[in-house]
Amino acid sequence: MLKINHNIKNKFDHLFNILVLIIIILFNRTNIVYGANINWIEVSKTPSGIQYLDRDSLYRKEKGIIEVTTKYIKVDTKTSKEIEENIYTMKINCLTNKFKDISVNGKKNLTAKWEDPNGDKLLDDVISDSCENA
Secondary structure: OHHHHHHHHHHHHHHHHHHHHHHHHHHOOOOOOOOOOOOEEEEEEEOOEEEEEEHHHOEEEEOOEEEEEEEEEEEOOOOOOEEEEEEEEEEEEOOOOEEEEEEEOOEEOOOOOOEOOOOOHHHHHHHHHHHHHO
């Protein structure tokens, strides 16, 4: 009789362990990715593209230097359809109006150098809007 109860207890313990393991697997939330809120604001538009920036990503790095996430959508000038989208993390020097793309589509650019926007309306507008709102 004692041996039968022991076998039943072993089976119950085994089932209980399996149930606990299933519960842990089902309710394990560590694989959920919590994305940051993105507040895309259209800054500028030309026939060849649209420039957005994430106002919530504006971050002051040091005196006159800010960091911001931007999105550029390339547009086909003939059909006005979107043909490409790129997301940049930019550093902007508000004192010199220069920028550098330190990340493109999540890939870090370790060789980024300060550049002049050279009259590019989209870049000029991102720089001025970002510096005004930093």
